[in-house]
Each structure stands twice: as structure tokens, then as C-alpha cells.
Amino acid sequence: MNLVKVAQCRALAAEIASDVQRYVDGHTTVGVERTILRAYGADGVDDQGVPLVNTAVERYREAGLLGRGIAFFLGRALVAGARNVQDAAERLAFASQTDGGDGDPGPDEVREALRPHTDAALARIDRARDERQALARRFPPGPSPLKYVIVATGNIYDDAVQAKAAAHAGADIVAVIRATAQSLLDYVPQGATTEGYGGTFATQENFRIVRRALDEASETHGRYVMQTNYSSGLCMAEIAWMASVERLDMLLNDAMYGILFRDINMYRTFVDQYVSRRIVARSGIVINTGEDNYLTTADAVEKAHTVLASQFINEAFALRAGLEEEQMGLGHAYEIDPWLEDSFLLEIAQAQLVRQIFDRHPIKWMPPTKHKTGDIFFAHVHDALFDVVGVTTGQSIELLGMFSEAIHNPLLMDRYLALKATRYVFGACRHLGDEIEFRTDGIVSRRAIHVLDEALGLLEEVRRDSIWESIGRGAFADVKRQRTGGKGYAGVVERGRDYLNPILDELERAAGTPTEC
Amino acid sequence: MHPTLPPKVRRAYGDRDGDGMVQLSFTLELSPSPRAREAAKRFAEAHGLAEPLVATMEECAAGFSFFVVYGRSSHQVDVSAIDVPEVRADPLTREEIEHRIVTRLGRKLVVVGACTGSDAHTVGIDAILNYKGYAGDKGLESYKGFEVHNLGAQVENEDLAARARALRADAILVSQVITQRNCHKENGRALVQRLEGEGWRREVVLLFGGPRVDHAMALELGFDAGFGAGTTPSDVARFLVDRMCGAR
Numbered sequence: 001m002n003l004v005k006v007a008q009c010r011a012l013a014a015e016i017a018s019d020v021q022r023y024v025d026g027h028t029t030v031g032v033e034r035t036i037l038r039a040y041g042a043d044g045v046d047d048q049g050v051p052l053v054n055t056a057v058e059r060y061r062e063a064g065l066l067g068r069g070i071a072f073f074l075g076r077a078l079v080a081g082a083r084n085v086q087d088a089a090e091r092l093a094f095a096s097q098t099d100g101g102d103g104d105p106g107p108d109e110v111r112e113a114l115r116p117h118t119d120a121a122l123a124r125i126d127r128a129r130d131e132r133q134a135l136a137r138r139f140p141p142g143p144s145p146l147k148y149v150i151v152a153t154g155n156i157y158d159d160a161v162q163a164k165a166a167a168h169a170g171a172d173i174v175a176v177i178r179a180t181a182q183s184l185l186d187y188v189p190q191g192a193t194t195e196g197y198g199g200t201f202a203t204q205e206n207f208r209i210v211r212r213a214l215d216e217a218s219e220t221h222g223r224y225v226m227q228t229n230y231s232s233g234l235c236m237a238e239i240a241w242m243a244s245v246e247r248l249d250m251l252l253n254d255a256m257y258g259i260l261f262r263d264i265n266m267y268r269t270f271v272d273q274y275v276s277r278r279i280v281a282r283s284g285i286v287i288n289t290g291e292d293n294y295l296t297t298a299d300a301v302e303k304a305h306t307v308l309a310s311q312f313i314n315e316a317f318a319l320r321a322g323l324e325e326e327q328m329g330l331g332h333a334y335e336i337d338p339w340l341e342d343s344f345l346l347e348i349a350q351a352q353l354v355r356q357i358f359d360r361h362p363i364k365w366m367p368p369t370k371h372k373t374g375d376i377f378f379a380h381v382h383d384a385l386f387d388v389v390g391v392t393t394g395q396s397i398e399l400l401g402m403f404s405e406a407i408h409n410p411l412l413m414d415r416y417l418a419l420k421a422t423r424y425v426f427g428a429c430r431h432l433g434d435e436i437e438f439r440t441d442g443i444v445s446r447r448a449i450h451v452l453d454e455a456l457g458l459l460e461e462v463r464r465d466s467i468w469e470s471i472g473r474g475a476f477a478d479v480k481r482q483r484t485g486g487k488g489y490a491g492v493v494e495r496g497r498d499y500l501n502p503i504l505d506e507l508e509r510a511a512g513t514p515t516e517c
Numbered sequence: 518m519h520p521t522l523p524p525k526v527r528r529a530y531g532d533r534d535g536d537g538m539v540q541l542s543f544t545l546e547l548s549p550s551p552r553a554r555e556a557a558k559r560f561a562e563a564h565g566l567a568e569p570l571v572a573t574m575e576e577c578a579a580g581f582s583f584f585v586v587y588g589r590s591s592h593q594v595d596v597s598a599i600d601v602p603e604v605r606a607d608p609l610t611r612e613e614i615e616h617r618i619v620t621r622l623g624r625k626l627v628v629v630g631a632c633t634g635s636d637a638h639t640v641g642i643d644a645i646l647n648y649k650g651y652a653g654d655k656g657l658e659s660y661k662g663f664e665v666h667n668l669g670a671q672v673e674n675e676d677l678a679a680r681a682r683a684l685r686a687d688a689i690l691v692s693q694v695i696t697q698r699n700c701h702k703e704n705g706r707a708l709v710q711r712l713e714g715e716g717w718r719r720e721v722v723l724l725f726g727g728p729r730v731d732h733a734m735a736l737e738l739g740f741d742a743g744f745g746a747g748t749t750p751s752d753v754a755r756f757l758v759d760r761m762c763g764a765r
Contacts, residue, residue, distance in 0.1 A: 165578030180695055181635035184671060197635055198695045262637070263669060297643055370640070374728070374746060406728060406746070413544045416577035478649070 001448070005456050006357055009312045012459040016467050017316035023267065024274045028499065030186070030491035031268075032275045033057045033070040035237040039121040039503050040074060040114075042089035045190045053238075054187045056092035063098045067496035071503070073099050075110035078117075085117055107500050118502040122282070122510075128247040129284040135215070139224040142172040145365065145390050145398040147422055148228070152177035152409045154196040156206045160213035165412055167217035167225045169419040173250065173397065175228035176210055177409075178202050183233025183262045184487060188242070198409075202229050202239055207246035226250060228288070231276050232258055234268070234488050240276035244283030250329065250397075251280060254290035255317040256310065259471060260479045261293055265489035266471060277321030278507040285327065288397065289314045292333030292366035294477040300335040300370075304350055305454030306476050307332050311358065312459060313467070322507070325360035329397055333366035334386040342443055344385055349447035351393035352438070357452075365390045367401030379403035380421065387425035392433040398422070525597035529590050537590040541566065542583070549574050549582045557584040565591045602732050604742050606755040611660070614751070614758050618662030621762035625664040628657055628757070629681040630690035631672035634704040638694035639670045641727055645690065645750050654749040663754070674708045678715065688722040688757055691740075696729045702738060709739035722760050724753065 034053040044052045060066045060073060074088050076099055082088035092099075105113065149171045151162040156176075163174040179196030182189075192209060193201040200206060207229065214225045226249035231240040236253070243251050255273045258264035280287055291307040291314070298306065311330040318328050332354055336343040354363055367386050372379050383401030390398045400418040402410045410418075438444045462470040474480040531538025541561055547553040554571050561569035566588025573585035609617070618626055630642045644651035646667045648658040657663040666684055668677065681689050691708060693701030705725050712718040718739075725735035726744040735743025742756055 165581065168578045179635070180637045181671060183637070197698070197700050198637075296640060297647075297649075299649065411544070412581065413542065413577055413583045416575075416583055478647070 001353070001356055002452065005452055009309070009452075009456050009459050010316070012456075012463045013309075013312035013316040014319075015463050016313055016459070017320055019466055020270050020317070021274070021320050024271050026495055027267065027271050028066065028069065028493050028495050028501070029237075029268055029271050029488075030054075030057050030061055030066070030493070031235055031237050031272050031488075032504075033060075033066060034187075034235075035241050035275065035279070036069070036071050036501060036503055037074065037089055038238060039124075039241055040071070040089075040117050041085040041121070042074075043086065049190065051187050051190060052089055052093055055094070056089050059093060059098060061491070061493060065098065065101060066493045068101055068498055069495070069500040071114060072101065072107065072110055072498075072500040075114040075500070076101070076105060079105045079110065079113045107498055110500060111502050114502050118506060121503050122506055125241075125244045125279065125283050128245050129282070132247050132249065132284065135218065136224045139218045139222055141224040141226070142170075143426075145395045145426065146172040146226070147419060147426075148173035148175065148364075148397055148399045149415050149419065150175045150177050150399070150410065151415075152199040154179070154198075154200055155194040156192050156200050156209050157194065159200050159206075160209055162412060162415075163210055163213050163225075164217050166415050166419070167214065167221060167223075169416045170423055171225065171415070171419060172223070173226040173228055174210070174214060175250075175252075175399075176200050176202070176206070178230050183230070183258065183264075186234045186488065186491065188235050188238050202242075204242045204246060207242055207248060211246055211248070228252070231280070231287075232290075233262060234258075234264060234272075234491070236269075236272040237276040237279065240279045240283075240285075244279050244285060248285060250286045250288055251276075252290060253277065253280060253287040254331075255314050256471070256476060257290035257293060259481050259486065260477050261290075263481065263486045265486035265492070266468065266481060266483060267492045268486075268488040271492060273317065274321050275504065277318055277323055278504060281322035281324070281327065282507055282510070286329050286362055286397075287318065287323065287327060288329040288364040289331045291331045292335070292364075295333050295335035296370050298478045300333070300337070301340070301346060303478070304346075304451045305458055307350075308354065308357075308451055308455035309458040309462070310476055311354065312455070313462075315358070315361075325358070326362065328358070328361045329364040330354070330358055330361050331364040331366060334368050334389060334401075335366075335370050338368070338371055338382055338385075344389070345443045346447055347386075347389050348393060349444040350451060351389050351395060352444065353448040353451060355393050355395065362396035364397045364399070365395035366399050367405075369401075369405050372403075372405040374407050376403040376407075379405060380417070383418065384421055384425055387422050388429055388432075391426045391429045392436065394433055526593050526595050528593045537567075537592075538587065539566065539590045541586045541588070543586075544577060544581055544583050546580060547582050548580055549576050553582050557582070557586060561586045561588050567591055602736060604732050604744065604752070604756055606752075606759040609755050609758060611751065611754075614754050615660060615662050617758050617762045618660075622662075626662055626757060626761055627664045627666075627685055627687045628690060629666045629668065629677070629684055629686040629688070630692065631668035631677050632670040632692045632694065633672050633674055633677060633708065634693075634700060635671060636693055636695045636701070636704075637670045639667075639692070641694055642667060642669075642690065642692035645692075645726065645744075645748070645753050650750050652749060654751050656750045657754060659750075660754065663757075674704065674711055677708065678711050681721065682715075682717070686721055687761055688724060690724045690726060690753070693725070693727040693730065696727070701727060701729065702734070705735075705738045705740065713739075722757060724756070726753075 037053040077088035077091045177199035180198035228250040231251040231253040258269045259266045380403045569588035577583035650656040723740045725740040728746045732743040
């Protein structure tokens with residue numbers, strides 16, 4: 001591997017991310033401000049199901065005051081005599097008039113008034129992190145690659161049953177897939193939910209229900225079973241916070257996924273991903289990025305380099321949000337046409353390349369989906385070869401292939417059979433990777449060199465044109481998006497000079513900002 | 518045709534004609550035990566399998582067993598009694614498709630497509646419309662004769678109808694991948710009703726597509742055609758040309 005080229009890629013990605021970070025540092029969003037209110041302890045919904053945090057933040061956005069930060073107004077309400085944070089947040093939402101923010105108390109006094117609440121907000125995240133670490137010490141997690149499966153019944157109570165069944169069959173990680181429309185909801189639903197198309201709503205209560213089920217499973221099997229959900233869409237940061245205090249272990253979280261695949265505005269996404277990752281960094285959650293998705297819309301052979309380039313960019317953004325490399329589950333996938341000659345070698349090349357470049361990162365390895373046809377018997381073989389690549393190249397987190405992909409959400413027995421087959425392949429090939437050296441002039445090495453070269457070329461282009469323009473011309477996943485297009489742009493607000501956000505300040509101060517990467 | 522069976526009747530074919538051999542896999546909420554094995558056998562018998570062999574019984578979750586059963590199905594089907602509407606179109610080549618649009622329509626054929634409702638899965642609509650296509654067959658965008666507007670995912674029927682109207686669409690393609698509790702049918706039917714209500718249903722060719730869609734279902738919902746799993750862009754192109762540029 002050419003280490004000089006890898007270093008060049010990292011340097012280019014750093015420039016690309018720094019350009020975006022200048023924008024991020026000058027802006028906030030309704031999603032970020034709602035997150036801050038939640039972190040301070042505001043909770044609940046009105047009789048229409050509208051969360052209190054939405055009502056409060058929207059009111060201050062409409063009044064043109066959000067550029068000062070919702071924390072500023074929350075703190076002023078506390079100084080003015082609110083009994084507690086909840087009461088203060090209710091005043092922001094429902095008092096007869098909005099607080100114009102004039103006169104005393106000023107930002108310094110407000111920051112002081114908020115201090116105990118700011119400390120409590122951070123302590124809550126830290127407590128969950130400590131609990132997770134203690135549990136993982138008591139019940140050591142399974143060997144790598146960790147076996148990751150999804151449940152998606154739509155009913156959180158069924159999800160809990162399925163999650164335990166998956167743990168029983170050997171799963172290390174259980175993800176509850178979200179209802180399909182949730183990424184575009186600009187609020188987080190409340191409470192336990194039993195109806196959802198394509199998955200189950202991510203709510204704080206639903207997180208608790210599955211966490212309880214998996215804690216029981218960890219105890220039963222003596223193996224720590226991890227919980228995953230989605231910090232993406234318009235409520236990226238709010239969900240990151242909920243996950244951090246409800247002790248989730250992983251979150252799907254990508255700097256660009258929402259822009260490309262959900263048509264969420266790019267300014268909105270870049271600001272939201274930053275704050276969500278600041279919280280994730282503090283909480284010790286591992287993120288899973290979504291580069292695998294690129295290959296579902298673009299060709300996996302022709303566009304392999306876009307995955308690698310995006311991984312460098314995701315890494316650079318994550319570093320700017322204070323994440324450790326050990327928290328960066330960069331994603332990629334086994335999506336090459338299985339009937340292409342030597343497709344297996346091309347898959348090995350990409351997986352090995354990613355493994356070596358991102359050597360400290362818990363790489364997330366995603367199964368074939370695009371070329372699954374409904375022939376479950378063939379699909380089982382297809383998935384087995386995917387498993388071979390996963391274990392041989394030392395991927396860290398493997399989302400198991402399902403033979404019923406393209407037919408229905410996995411049934412209990414589908415998941416069981418996938419786990420059984422994977423247990424076989426991982427066991428049988430456990431040290432295969434240690435036995436292999438790749439010929440320097442062979443298909444695998446030449447392919448890896450080719451992909452790295454192309455990724456370097458793409459990163460040079462993106463650096464030259466900026467990420468904003470590059471996304472506009474379809475550099476990633478063949479999807480084109482415009483700067484002010486997409487959903488959620490109205491929720492982006494420029495920070496005023498006196499913007500106040502003590503929680504974010506603390507998250508930034510404690511983690512520090514890398515000066516290089 | 519095998520001499521021992523009456524014409525047009527079919528049984529499952531395993532090793533020999535008429536043996537009816539099928540495999541069945543399922544889960545029962547029972548821990549593995551001789552009793553569970555017997556339960557699986559009776560379950561298979563209740564499905565019409567004679568001499569069921571429980572080939573596999575394994576605990577797949579606490580209190581659940583996974584079974585694989587082989588048996589001889591006692592059922593048969595009379596193929597002569599089956600009438601399935603099929604999408605019919607001339608087997609035109611790419612060049613012939615382009616040629617017909619030019620000579621018979623004399624302008625571009627405008628196609629608007631979307632995944633409607635809450636469905637966020639664009640893989641189907643992208644495979645048919647985007648240049649890249651599917652399984653080596655290029656999408657409608659790659660034809661000179663088609664003007665393609667792919668509106669993407671999670672498009673509401675109301676917006677789809679408005680955009681299609683504004684773009685003077687000749688055809689609307691609706692893709693539905695998510696089918697939980699038949700939401701795809703509800704979405705499809707609602708679109709047809711909307712166009713009828715607005716009075717221009719007959720001015721446009723309506724196509725319904727998705728892995729769980731078939732032609733009969735699409736017709737039942739009020740569409741002009743349905744395209745299921747394995748459909749290629751050229752299947753759709755041929756159908757549209759057949760409809761829009763038929764012999765004049």
C-alpha cells in the first residue's frame with residue numbers, strides 16, 4: 001500500500017472538512033436547539049403529540065431569536081423564577097410573550113444560572129457511558145467480526161422478542177430498523193410505538209424497551225449484546241442524545257447520507273451531523289457510516305473509489321467532532337455483481353484496502369442486497385462468500401446477509417439461519433487472513449492500487465470544487481443535490497455573535513479540537 | 518406430457534413425475550422434543566403433505582424450533598383453468614423503440630416516476646428510469662425518445678399528480694417496495710382516485726411497479742399495467758411504446 005497516497009487522501013479530506021466546519025461553526029439548526037433543550041431535561045408532548053421542545057424552539061425561530069441559542073432563553077427563564085428546567089421550557093413554549101432577550105441577565109449571568117444544569121446534562125451522558133463500560137467488562141462481547149442483525153417488526157414489543165431471539169442465536173449487535181418515513185419527520189415521536197411501516201419508530205421509550213431486553217439477553221448468555229439505532233435524518237442530533245443517555249452502543253450516523261439519499265438540505269445535515277457527533281464522542285457510542293448505500297445506486301466496480309473517498313471525508317468530519325478512531329465504524333459493502341468473473345477477488349481487494357487504511361477503525365461490513373433476487377438458496381451461498389471476505393480481511397462489524405433480502409423483513413428463522421451459517425464460516429476461516437499474502441502483481445493488489453488512485457483523484461476534485469459543488473454534480477452515489485434544496489433548510493439559523501450553548505461548549509472543550517489529522 | 522397424468526394437471530416435481538415432493542421450512546413456538554417433532558409432522562400433514570419427513574429440528578430461539586420438512590404434496594393444479602393477465606408488448610429492440618417514438622409520436626414520450634407515500638426505497642424506480650438501468654439493461658433516461666423525470670422517494674400522491682400534470686406526462690410510474698399491511702395498494706389506489714377526481718386519469722398511462730406487484734393486482738387497483746420482480750427497463754419501454762405509439 002502506498003502510504004504517501006493515503007496521507008495525501010487524508011490531507012485533502014481534512015481541507016474539505018475544514019471548509020465545511022467554518023460554516024458549521026457559524027450556524028445552528030432547530031434540531032440542534034431541540035437537542036439542547038432535551039439535554040437540559042425538557043420533555044413531554046402536547047395533546048396533539050407535538051414535543052414541547054419543538055414548540056419552544058419553533059417559537060423562537062419564528063421570532064427571529066434562535067441565533068442567540070435556545071439555552072440563552074432557557075437560562076433567562078430560570079433566572080426569572082422558573083421552578084425548574086421543565087417549567088422554564090414550558091414558559092418558552094407557552095408564555096403569553098416570547099422573551100426578546102433584552103436587558104439583564106446577560107450571557108455571562110445566564111451561563112452561570114445554567115451551570116448546574118449543564119453539568120447535570122453532561123453527567124447523564126457520562127453515567128450511561130460508565131454503565132456501558134461496566135457491563136461490557138462483566139459480559140465480554142463476542143469476537144470480531146461482531147455479528148450484527150436487524151429487527152423491524154413495526155411493534156417495539158415484538159422487536160424486543162425478536163432481539164432476544166437473535167441474541168440467543170448468536171447475534172452480538174441488534175439494530176431496530178426505523179419506520180421508513182421517520183428520517184423526514186422534523187420531530188421525535190414520544191413513547192412506546194406499535195405501528196410503523198418498514199420498521200419501528202425511534203423514540204426514547206422504545207430505546208429503553210430494547211435496551212432492557214438486550215441487558216437481559218447479555219445476562220442470560222454471558223455475552224454483551226449491543227443495541228443500534230439511527231442518528232440520521234432531520235432529528236440526527238436529538239436521537240444521538242437519546243441514544244447516549246439510554247445507553248445504545250452504536251448509531252448509524254453519516255456526514256452526507258441524509259443529503260444524498262433522503263434529500264435533506266446539505267447545510268442542515270452538516271450542522272446536525274457535527275453536533276450529533278459531539279454527543280456521540282462524549283458518550284462512547286460507535287458510529288456506523290453509510291457508504292454501503294452508494295453502491296446500491298451506483299455500480300460497485302466503477303464507483304468503488306467513491307466509497308473510499310467518502311470514508312476519508314467521514315473520518316475527517318468525525319475527527320472535527322472529537323471522535324476517536326475506535327468510534328468510527330466506516331461503512332462499505334459486498335455489492336459487486338456476483339456473476340462477474342473474479343468478483344470475489346475484487347471484493348477482497350476493497351475490504352483489505354479499507355481494513356489497512358483505517359487500521360484502528362471498527363469497520364462496518366455490509367452484505368449483498370442489490371443482486372439478491374428472491375432465490376433464497378443462491379442468496380445463502382452469496383452471503384457465505386461475503387462472510388468469508390468479512391472474516392478473512394478482518395472486518396470489525398458485519399451486518400449479516402439475509403437470504404430473504406428482497407422478499408420481506410427477516411423472519412425469526414431467516415435470522416437464525418444467517419447466524420448459524422456465519423458462525424460456521426467465521427469459525428472455519430478464523431485465521432485464514434493470517435495465512436494469506438497477496439501477490440504484488442496480482443489481481444487483488446492491482447485492484448486496490450487502482451481504487452486508491454481513483455479515490456485520490458476524486459478527493460482532489462472535491463477539494464478543488466468544494467464539497468458543496470461536488471455534491472451538486474453527483475460526485476457521490478450518482479445523486480445530485482443543490483445547496484439550498486432539500487428538506488429542512490428553513491431550520492438552519494445563523495449564530496449571532498452572542499450565541500449561547502454551554503453544553504456544546506463543554507463537549508468541545510472536554511474533547512478538544514484536533515489541529516491535524 | 519407424461520402418459521400417466523391427464524393433460525394440464527401439474528403436481529410438484531421432485532425426482533419423478535407426479536411424486537409431489539416439496540420442502541417446507543417454518544418455525545413453531547416449541548422447544549425441540551419428540552413431541553415438537555410430531556407437531557411439525559402434523560403441521561405438514563395439515564398442509565397436505567403425505568409421509569412428511571422432519572429433516573431438521575433445531576432450537577432457533579428460546580422456546581422456538583426451526584423445522585425443515587420434506588413430504589409429498591397431495592395437491593395438484595389444473596393449468597387449463599388459469600387465466601393470468603400478462604403485460605403484452607411487441608418484442609421491439611432498442612432501435613425499434615426509438616424509431617417508433619420518432620415516426621409515430623413525433624416528440625419525446627414524457628415519463629414521470631416516483632416512490633410514493635412513506636416509501637424511501639428508490640432502488641426499483643432508479644433501476645427502471647436512471648441511465649444506469651438494471652442487469653445490463655440501460656434505463657429509460659438512456660433513450661433519446663424518453664423525457665424522464667425521476668422524482669425520487671417519499672413523494673406524496675398530491676405532489677406527484679401536480680408535477681405530472683405540469684410536465685405534461687404521458688406516463689406515470691409508481692414504485693412501491695414497502696408492502697407492510699398492504700400500504701402499497703392503498704397508495705396506488707389513492708393515486709388512481711385522485712387522477713379520476715381531477716378528471717385526467719384517461720390522459721395518462723399509469724404503471725405500477727415493485728417486487729410484490731403483479732399485472733393483475735395493478736389492473737385491479739386501476740392502473741394500466743403492473744411490473745413485478747425482474748422487470749427490465751426495456752420491458753417498460755416496450756409497453757409504453759406499444760400503448761402510446763401503436764399502429765396508426
